[in-house]
Amino acid sequence: MPTTLTAFADVTTSDSALRRFLHGLPGVDAVGLEARAAALGTRSIKTTAKAYAIDLAISMIDLTTLEGADTPGKVRALSAKAVNPDPTDRSTPMTAAVCVYPDMVATAKAALNGADVKVASVATAFPAGRAALPVKLADTRDAVAAGADEIDMVIDRGAFLAGRYLDTYELIKAVKEACVRPDGTAARLKVIFETGELSTYDNIRRASWIGMLAGADFIKTSTGKVGVNATPANTLLMLEAVRDFKAQTGIQIGVKPAGGIRTTKDALKFLVLVNETVGEDWLSNHWFRFGASSLLNDLLMQRQKLSTGRYSGPDYVTVD
Amino acid sequence: MSESSATRLSVFKTYKLYVGGKFPRSESGRVYEVTDSKGKWLANAPLSSRKDARDAVVAARKAFGGWSGATAYNRGQILYRIAEMLEGRREQFVREVGEAEGLSKSKAGAVVDAAIDRWIWYAGWTDKIGQLVGGANPVAGPFFNLSTPEPTGVVTVLAPQDSSFLGLISVLAPVIATGNTAVVITSEKSPLPALSLGEVLATSDLPGGVVNILSGKAAEMGPHLASHQDVNAIDLAGAGAALAKELEIAAADNLKRVLRPQPVDDWSADPGTSRMTAFLETKTVWHPTGSLGAGGSSY
């Protein structure tokens, strides 16, 4: 088994080579894909498995606020919540990260005060990605310089849909380089495809491969800003892509569904997808994340239900 | 009447339109007096306006994608559910139909029973009509060739004037069974059973907007619906000869499918399939089959 990307070195030498490669990937039958995702969604996760999965899900959350109205106060509150999701139960795990706009990175970093919660920043003219390359790179460098541990970039969907696959690839490569800090370490790069705008599953598989070939550390479904965000089917498809990529290169890539995952039941379905598609290698927040905000409180209420036997209510979790 | 009920004043129902799954009054604020066959006041029904008709078309169009895209099985289940709900409110409709059409209780009962069974008839058609009017075509060439019926879209239905309930259901059910959505103008004289039907539809899992029910004058709203560019077809069952001709001419503007009024002696007779096929398009798909390979061998 090849263990490096060299096997694919030639596919990114030209637009036409990349196109040939991407169009040679196996097709995706939409009905079959959705049926498989739905079938896994009927798994019944109970008792000990549920307790495990809820804590795992909490630890995988990129607790997110990406609003025009974000203020330092909002970001500080979010950061406090990430560190201490349930003040009534200190055994509750911390979330994986807080996810904010670049100008809020420093605020978040300070608020987290060294806790083991990463700061993820969106960048590259999120969410539309409609800006010149130098702007996108500056956006990225700003966030990294402000202390971001992770960068959530958006691809240029326009370029992708126009068939300019190599441009899409080069953008990701350039942003990847912009993630490198002066000390040589680098922020981990999550690449957002905005699957709702790519529209077809074949496109999502192709975009996944572009991202992986270009050096993404994570591939991520959505910005949360369009009509269709993370779905079980598009996440399953991306899990299949990282599975295949690892089989062929030995390189493991993370997956982050984002947007629209609001309930514990939803989150558990995604964890089942991970468990049965790529297995336990991905069952940690180093390799799988949820981009979410309201999901956390539902997980906390379910967690309280499991520990007390009573159904909880929204007044028993914090609203930050 | 027993003593106790004699002392109790009954509560009247405010009859309202049924549009987009909701029960609005007419935007015009107008009502008209509805009486029974002997002239006794029954209720004030909304006198719908052209703007109500316009809103109803918007609701019907919005509902079309979901309803036409639902499985035939699902549509059948919902039509059957309508029959179940009607059966439970049978007595109410026997009274309303009796008052509206001047029928004895037993005759009104037979009419309501036939109306319930009519929903059953069409509930069974949703997943069968395609096999009757569609099919594979044996074209002379290496092509798969399949014709399937599809609903035509938003259908305006001028309900029969005399048979206010069985007649209405007999013209409405075939329109929606196949996936069309409908804007119905009730019998002008006897709108109450139709308006009450809206309450049944609203509790039968029928998505809002699939059926929209307007009481009022066919002659007032008809021209606006017949010329409406976002209406695909019109059933003129409730129009007199002069109005029918006028509306058919207006309907030609966007080549609506037109079902002309036909004399119906007995609405309880076997309805056949023609009211469904009137509002179906036929789509034919061609696809090459080719040979197995350059070798071209066959089995």
Place this chain on the structure above:
Amino acid sequence: MASLFEYAPAPESRSVVDIAPSYGLFIDGEFTDAADGKVFKTVSPSSEEVLSEVAQAGAADVDRAVKAARKAFATWSALPGSERAKYLFRIARIIQERSRELAVLETLDNGKPIKETRDADLPLVAAHFFYYAGWADKLDHAGYGANPRPLGVAGQVIPWNFPLLMLAWKIAPALATGNTVVLKPAETTPLSALFFADICRQAGLPKGVVNILTGYGDAGAALVEHPDVNKVAFTGSTAVGKKIARHVAGTDKKVTLELGGKGANIVFDDAPIDQAVEGIVNGIFFNQGQVCCAGSRLLVQESIHDELLDSLKRRLSTLRLGDPLDKNTDIGAINSAEQLARITALAETGEAEGAERWSPACELPSSGYWFAPTLFTNVTQAHTVARDEIFGPVLSVLTFRTPDEAVAKANNSQYGLSAGIWTEKGSRILAVADKLRAGVIWANTFNKFDPTSPFGGYKESGFGREGGRHGLEGYLDV
């Protein structure tokens, strides 16, 4: 299976179903003992626990049931179609209402996973009654001329693999067209048919219209051979089907037979691979492969053989075998000790003939009848496992080089029930489908069923079609 995220047991509650210690035959609207008082036990294949004791019908009971059906036929067939329709709609609705109870019952008696009874069997059962209910008042429109007449009494014998679904496939069209029925469920799965008798009671179905005789093959034979039976419908093995064909020779009995199969699932190199893997798994491991239309022969284009097999093996390793009532179980129990012995023997033949056997690591429960999902590779057309119907979770993998060869191999079988085609190229789907000699062809899917869609086989897979408009013909005098 990942050990980090081990699913805790999630058993469906058994308390939703109340199984009586004993059941009689259902004749003329009453539960009654067998004339000779014989009974037999039905066990749960996953635990060998005795579930109940049911009456064992003999020839005298068959005669009584046929008489009851004959008597009921006069009034039933004279009812307006719209009234028969309403009975069938009632039955469909009651099945929907009681579907969880029936799913649990079926899982207990059959051994198949609750996931399947809940999500496949029961919804299809209700849908089948719903669909044929709609035909009862539309027979004039079915293409068989005006006012087509029923045949009379239908003798129906069904298998154990989909007990309630096969009952629905038999009873719904028979009743819709105005026939009355005597139905014999398989001896290993009698319970859901008896619960169906109770549904007939709740629906107010006139007595004698449906009669259920639990029993063995002798009762089935007596039913098929009964002189006052006008129609024979059988689903089961090809061997028994041939016997029936001989028995009815020279009579006026109309016959439909749904028999065995050895379905070819053909995977081309341009297939949507991940979905093809799911389709292969579904094709052979749905209902533990105890499916007449199972895709038991995988024909894979040689150029992608290794890649596909890797994916398939990885996928099989995630299948969860065990307690059928657990909502997370993918593979349940084999229906009977006898069937398990047959599968075991055929698998051993496969090994003896030199095919390469593989199963995922898979712990089998200590009691009950179990067989691990099994693949045979290096299989050729000459191997027994490529020719004989195994009726179990055993997949034989063969290769082909060209579409021609795929079709030739797929058709090289005494059977002709089902086939699958996996390719992203539409014209190839249609060209291959055109050449396949099988009654149901699935392209980029497998094991899909719908009451509107005719099902049945070519060649020794039987004759007649069940489902759809076509399914009416077997019950009409046309």
